[in-house]
Amino acid sequence: MNIHILGICGTLMGSIAILAKETGAQVSGSDEHIYPPMSDQLQAAGIEIYEGYSDTSVPEGTDLVILGNAGLGRGNPAVEHLLRHNIPFISGAEWLGTYLLRDRWVIAIAGTHGKTTTASMVAWILDYAGMEPGYLIGGVPQNFSVSSRNGSHPFFVIEADEYDTSYFDRRSKFLHYFPQTLVMNNLEFDHADIFDTLEDIKRQFHQLVRTVPEHGLIIHPNDDVNLLDVLDRGCWTETQTFLAKPLDSHHPSVNKAEQLPQSDLSITSTSDDFSRFTVTSNGYELMVHWNLRGRHNLHNALAALSAARHAGVPLATGCAALCEFSGVKRRMEIIYENQDVVVYDDFAHHPTAIESDLDGLRRSLQTDDLLIAVIEPASHTMRSGIHQRELTAATAAADHTLWLEPANIGWDMQTLVSHRSHVHSTPREIINHLDTLFKGSTRRCHIALMSNGSFQNLREDLSAHLS
Template sequence: MQKIHFIAIGGAAMHNLAIDLHNRGFVITGSDDEIYEPSRTLLADKGLLPAEMGWFPEKITADLSCVILGMHARVDNPELAKAQELGIKIYSYPEFIYSQSLHKQRVVIAGSHGKTTITSMILHVLKYHKRKFDYMVGARIEGFDTMAKLSDAPVIVIEGDEYLSSPIDRQPKFLHYHPHVMLMSGIAWDHINVYPDFNDYVHQFELLADELPKAGSFIYDETDALVAKIGSVEREAVRKLPYQAHPSKVRDGKTFLILSNKKELEIEVFGEHNLKNLNGAKFVLSQIGIEDEEFYAAIPSFKGAAKRLELVGQNAETVIYKDFAHAPSKVEATTKAVKAQFPNRQLIACLELHTFSSLNKDFLGEYANKLNAADVPVVYFSPKTLEHKKLPAITPEDIKVHFNNPNLQVFTDNESLKAFLLSQSWRNANLLMMSSGTFGGLDFNELAKTILM
């Protein structure tokens, strides 16, 4: 029986992989110096939550089959040092997933934005039609117990992240997967802490495309200039499948796909970006045995991945959404989507600057005009987050200048933000809250309840 130890078991991908392997009968142990919800409860429910937080070299024993190293750990981690000393095989999680997928058809979904939603759409359709498949996805999906699954399935669908693989493996995660079918959704500069040069960031996607084997399939958004350029390169015996947004119409706040026979099909997701995501998912599925008719039978019941235009609450005059959007391209696409879906309603859109990139003065200019689709644009950031990330201070004036929007409201404490939102008129108005954080612990459900009263 294989015994595997996870260093930094609390990570989003790491804890899901640990739980899946535990469910399959592997002996799993792990360590971390901090574990937050929902990882904490999910690990505890399986008896996998470490008894103490911290790093314990004594957990690294010669009988381990391997160690899986998470990005949250540091290069001088004492457990890592012990594993290296004992000569135990050390994997990053993408390396491990590849090692378990050597004899599968590998499908990789890559891009600076949209990859979680596209992957989720593909998984939803495959499950709807009771196909056998493995997967790795970056968000929780309705109907799936974990965000990762490995089995004897003939195909695996992987959300391909461009971030570094581990503290001792500085190449992008997606370069480990060696796809047979690959989709690229779009490229917009991100992760400037590891890709301070934009051209270097783009080059990682070029390398991924060049990985495709003969008879491989490259599906790409031809409306994205950088992706279209990568797609235009001839690669021997690689099938090129460019896509655009699926034809659609919006009526009474609902989105309908327009099918080739002119029939209309109502769907739950909306926005130009999601119509691209949907069409990309359809193209991918066509390469792994799902016909268009099967796709259209399944997609109306897809409600979206967690935290992607997630409905918090609504009444006859107001709809409140929260979204994981934080990178400039995602912020713009999500804001435009909500405004286009409800063009006659005022849109109050709030963005939290929370990531290393978004709080970096050298990157702030990338947000110019990205909130312009909102009638009332709002930015929140916490000076404490800047201190925690050891970044230079920024001021509300810095934010206003870089966002290039004279109507922008900027807040640095969430109580003032909450008071501002509650002071607004919510007759015929919608609220969009965008962040990879929590707006300093703001209770979204309580806020929504008060607004919708």
């Protein structure tokens, strides 16, 4: 089969291209923006890429077009060409569900936060156990060289996104995957460009619950009030729970449910920076010592261990695998370091993720180290201002916070200004301010660059400046 992919350099579509190639299809693709790391992965796989969209984007002899989501709607010349000439096309998520996942044991990782990291953990645990799983992950796992592979039957680990499927299918992508094992990691409001309220997202998550077979398993934290609400609407599948933090009588989930079910997997002790922790199940305790930091990663670890255990991996093997888990690119990834300064690249773009990532980093530093958060509120939800009241508290672990104001911001970022928080309009202003903070300081400085956007090339400019 000859397949052409529109939007091939996006994380999902590029990963689909590699998977389609592994199934034996002839694959090519087009995109407006061709850039690493995805372009490098595609070229290494022998996939030809064409730049731009036009009515000649789809090569002659193409049997099926797989259509991405970003910028690929009515009015796009390539899309209009498909419709005009009745060329068969399908969304990326539907192609996965129809052509790749139908006969697989799908392990789907859903939730507002931690999908990429948790999916990477599950794939690594299964691989460590010798199962050679397939996987599709919306990032680059450090334990693997690529973001997707077909693997061996039956297991396939997929990052299950609640974002809509395509211009012609507004359902969440994860409704196409039909998992045997479903992890719902957490649930908060996000994606304000397609969801008006948290209730809209809950409805999509309940639709996902309805796709898991009776003999499958749904894994969730027992202290997430929004997920408990979703499951209260009807669940036809066995559930298992985990808990990564102690509860007290003031916890909102306790107030809602009066008494939480006992967790099937829990954390009983941790080091201050969460690099060591003890996993407990039915009185059985195992220690994990790994390179990750932050309480949120304990949460992700328990979810991953639970999913892997459902696939047949003993808990001891799962914990041993986590001790060798290297993380994911752009999740507090060190991109520059000298004796005075360390620069981290982080994907956090929601107050909850910003807070947990900064707290985790702070706990790993020396007492007198300086922590500076540099944040670009680039996502649609952040630019809309929905979370603006939460941002100051989210950055409490940082000594200083510098904000890079994006274009088309929907609120006044000057409301964030204080003696330790400043707003800038260009990367050069950020770099100049950092120079001022460095000047005369004897403290080792840690700079966390936090955004899911381009950062107006700040990552590269700052690394070059420091060099």
